[in-house]
Amino acid sequence: MAAIDSLAPRLATLGHVMHAFGIDDGDVQALERPPQDGPAPRPVLHGATLLLPEAPPAWALPADELHLAATLHAIGHLRHSPRRQAAGKRKPMSLALAGAIEDVRVDRLLMRRHPGVGRLFRRLLRGQPELPQVGFEALVARLQRVLLDPQAEDHDKDGGDAWVRKGRALFEAQTARLDDAEAFRELVSVLANDLGQLRVRMNLQTYAPPLPWHDDNSHLWAHGANAEQAETPLRRPPPKGEPQPTPPQAPKDASDPAPLPELGRHDYPEWHYRLERARDNWCTVIERAVPPALASAPTPPARAPLRLARSRRIDRSQRIRRQWEGDELDLDAATEVFIDRRLGLAPDPRLFRRNGRAVPRTSLLLLLDLSASTADLQPCGRSVLDLEREAAALLMDALRDREDRLEVAGFDSDGRQAVNYLRLLDFGQPAPADPATVLGAARPGLSTRLGAALRHATARLAKETSAQRTLLVLSDGTPSDIDVFDARHLVEDAARAVVEARRKGVRCFCLSLDRASEADVRRIFGHAGYRIVDDPARLAAVLARSYAELAGG
Numbered sequence: 001m002a003a004i005d006s007l008a009p010r011l012a013t014l015g016h017v018m019h020a021f022g023i024d025d026g027d028v029q030a031l032e033r034p035p036q037d038g039p040a041p042r043p044v045l046h047g048a049t050l051l052l053p054e055a056p057p058a059w060a061l062p063a064d065e066l067h068l069a070a071t072l073h074a075i076g077h078l079r080h081s082p083r084r085q086a087a088g089k090r091k092p093m094s095l096a097l098a099g100a101i102e103d104v105r106v107d108r109l110l111m112r113r114h115p116g117v118g119r120l121f122r123r124l125l126r127g128q129p130e131l132p133q134v135g136f137e138a139l140v141a142r143l144q145r146v147l148l149d150p151q152a153e154d155h156d157k158d159g160g161d162a163w164v165r166k167g168r169a170l171f172e173a174q175t176a177r178l179d180d181a182e183a184f185r186e187l188v189s190v191l192a193n194d195l196g197q198l199r200v201r202m203n204l205q206t207y208a209p210p211l212p213w214h215d216d217n218s219h220l221w222a223h224g225a226n227a228e229q230a231e232t233p234l235r236r237p238p239p240k241g242e243p244q245p246t247p248p249q250a251p252k253d254a255s256d257p258a259p260l261p262e263l264g265r266h267d268y269p270e271w272h273y274r275l276e277r278a279r280d281n282w283c284t285v286i287e288r289a290v291p292p293a294l295a296s297a298p299t300p301p302a303r304a305p306l307r308l309a310r311s312r313r314i315d316r317s318q319r320i321r322r323q324w325e326g327d328e329l330d331l332d333a334a335t336e337v338f339i340d341r342r343l344g345l346a347p348d349p350r351l352f353r354r355n356g357r358a359v360p361r362t363s364l365l366l367l368l369d370l371s372a373s374t375a376d377l378q379p380c381g382r383s384v385l386d387l388e389r390e391a392a393a394l395l396m397d398a399l400r401d402r403e404d405r406l407e408v409a410g411f412d413s414d415g416r417q418a419v420n421y422l423r424l425l426d427f428g429q430p431a432p433a434d435p436a437t438v439l440g441a442a443r444p445g446l447s448t449r450l451g452a453a454l455r456h457a458t459a460r461l462a463k464e465t466s467a468q469r470t471l472l473v474l475s476d477g478t479p480s481d482i483d484v485f486d487a488r489h490l491v492e493d494a495a496r497a498v499v500e501a502r503r504k505g506v507r508c509f510c511l512s513l514d515r516a517s518e519a520d521v522r523r524i525f526g527h528a529g530y531r532i533v534d535d536p537a538r539l540a541a542v543l544a545r546s547y548a549e550l551a552g553g
Contacts, residue, residue: 010064014071015151018298021075025047028071039208043070043215050074055419056211059320061127069124069213072117076106077219079296083182084222093136093195093202098188099217100140102181103209104147104171109178111148124151124213135414136195136202142208143167162485163198167191185475199414199446199482225511235372260288260422260441268455270416272491283416289423290441326352361404363464365428365457366392366411368442369475370422375444380537384446384476391474391540392424393435395547400431404551405466411453412445415483419452427464450479451493454508458501469506470550474539476513494524510549511542 011028018026031044031051041053052070053065081102081107087095109117125145142164170187177183209216225364266285269278320329330353337347374385392408399406408425425431432438455472461469479490498508510530512521521530533542 010067014050014052014067017068017071018048018075020048021079023075023078026050026075026078028052037079039206040212042208042212042509043074045077045215045219048078050215061124065120066213066278070118070215072110072120072192073103073107074215075214076110077102077215080106080109080179081220085220087221088375092155093200094188094192094408095221096202096207097140097195097218098185098308099220100144100209101188102217102220103211103214104144105178105184107148108175112178112402115141121213124211125149125152130210136200137207137210139163139200144211147171150208158340163191163194165247166194168424197480197482203466209491227543232273260290263287263423264291266456266459268452270451271493271496273489273496278496283419283449285419285421287421287456289331289426290438311502316487323350323352323354326354328353342414353382359538361459362465362468362470363401363405363407363466364470364472364547364551365407365409365427365461366395367453367457367471367473368392368408368424368446369473369477370410370442371414371448371477371480372412372422372444372446372460373476375450376537377553378513383444384536385442387473387536387539389436389439389514391543392439393539395543396425397433398544405429405464407460409457409460410442411450412447413449413452414446414483415481416449416452419449419456421453427460440529447481448475448477448479449484449490450475451490451497454494454497454501458497458504458506461501461506462504468551471501471506471508472509472543472550473525473547474513475510475521478514478517479524491520491523498525498529507550511546512538 003168011030014028015026018028027049029049029051031041031053033357044051050071052067055061055066090098107117107121111121125148142161146164146168163394167187168192171184174183174187178336180198213287264287266287267281268283268285269280270282271278298516321333323330330351331355333348333351337351340347368385368388370385375383377383382386396406396408405427405505406425406428407423410422410424413419422442424442425435450473454473457471461471478487479488479494480487484490508525508529510521510525511533512518512530513533513536514531515534518530518532520534524530531542531546533539
């Protein structure tokens with residue numbers, strides 16, 4: 001309470017500051033909050049009343065300056081911010097990012113109209129403790145710093161600087177509309193989507209607005225009656241003598257599959273287009289396979305069988321000579337028996353021949369994109385992954401009685417050291433009666449490091465003896481991964497992997513569900529090496545036509 005008592009003499013003065021800025025009903029009071037875990041409390045703006053906590057000890061700055069800055073910031077909200085906006089189904093991280101951008105917007109408005117406010121804010125920024133290096137709060141803190149202080153620079157080298165630079169450029173592009181909060185909605189959407197691609201996580205229990213003069217932004221949002229609270233809960237200690245309640249444990253989702261055991265790890269190079277050389281052993285592919293008896297997700301709805309065009313080429317069977325038994329007498333061998341007897345030699349008793357099947361004409365490896373975006377629903381009401389599974393199942397059924405060999409695999413990635421490769425059906429393995437029993441193991445994963453997956457699939461195809469070896473990729477977008485921030489890098493690497501595959505006699509083709517990524521798909525697979533599927537519901541039919549063309553049907 002001593003800190004609260006020391007704050008009391010300043011409250012009236014800060015209230016007069018609010019009145020001077022035209023907030024006639026403004027009031028400033030002390031925020032009394034019991035000790036709790038988590039970050040230091042932030043100011044709370046309730047109506048026109050500002051509740052101020054004591055200054056955070058980590059900030060080596062005069063408390064009166066921080067409290068003045070908090071009051072000025074609250075004035076900015078009261079004059080310029082929309083209140084009680086519908087939160088809807090927006091995620092906590094999206095709301096926090098929107099609040100952070102709104103904080104900077106109102107601060108910039110105050111700084112533009114009152115230069116002395118700008119000098120105060122920049123002086124406080126110089127007292128900011130050392131920034132954390134990773135995480136959502138670190139990125140937001142660095143973005144706010146460069147937006148409030150033009151002289152600040154982001155020197156971090158872990159890749160977050162690209163996100164910060166992008167955020168700064170997008171914000172500065174809207175400064176002509178600084179008075180319009182709606183003008184910054186698209187900016188928030190773009191940056192939040194990028195954070196999702198980078199797989200940045202927000203810890204609800206430890207997050208607070210990075211700058212201590214910024215309030216908790218609870219006044220910006222109106223949550224539904226049943227909405228989950230995104231704010232850090234206030235946890236009051238139980239009365240003495242009573243045990244601390246045990247926090248409830250989240251029930252374990254019985255549908256979550258147990259991780260499949262690893263079959264092996266394989267290192268592959270990755271092409272660096274700027275250096276114009278491959279970096280050896282740069283990526284690690286972690287290979288897993290589906291056990292034959294693995295239970296699956298519910299069987300997808302029944303579909304019409306996939307009709308594959310019959311081959312127009314004659315399939316000439318091979319006649320295997322000099323067999324111990326067979327379909328007919330080998331006349332050449334019988335003739336040699338008579339000759340050997342006349343010469344007094346022991347004849348070869350293998351007098352039969354039989355018809356052998358020709359070497360399979362085509363080995364096809366169907367590679368499914370299992371990145372997180374495949375969980376997105378399409379206009380037909382089904383996810384991309386559902387459509388991929390259906391197409392793969394129909395292809396398994398269609399090739400069951402044909403001579404072509406089929407392998408089905410899926411991939412996703414979590415950085416260069418963890419490119420996950422899931423073998424769903426191997427070459428030579430009979431397709432299950434219900435393909436869903438293996439395809440159900442394909443789940444939406446993480447990112448899309450296509451080049452490494454292509455190299456591993458090529459290595460598996462290289463072991464096949466078929467006259468034609470084909471790698472067919474089903475994907476819904478451009479390659480990306482959490483540790484790559486140059487959008488062109490993985491595209492160029494995948495294009496290089498396709499070139500390497502073709503040199504080894506493997507034909508590569510892609511069916512893409514994303515028209516917007518056509519330029520990248522063309523760069524990777526070439527002008528004749530891809531097809532865009534504009535209607536995802538027709539993926540299976542397009543796959544059948546592409547297979548017939550690739551197999552020479």
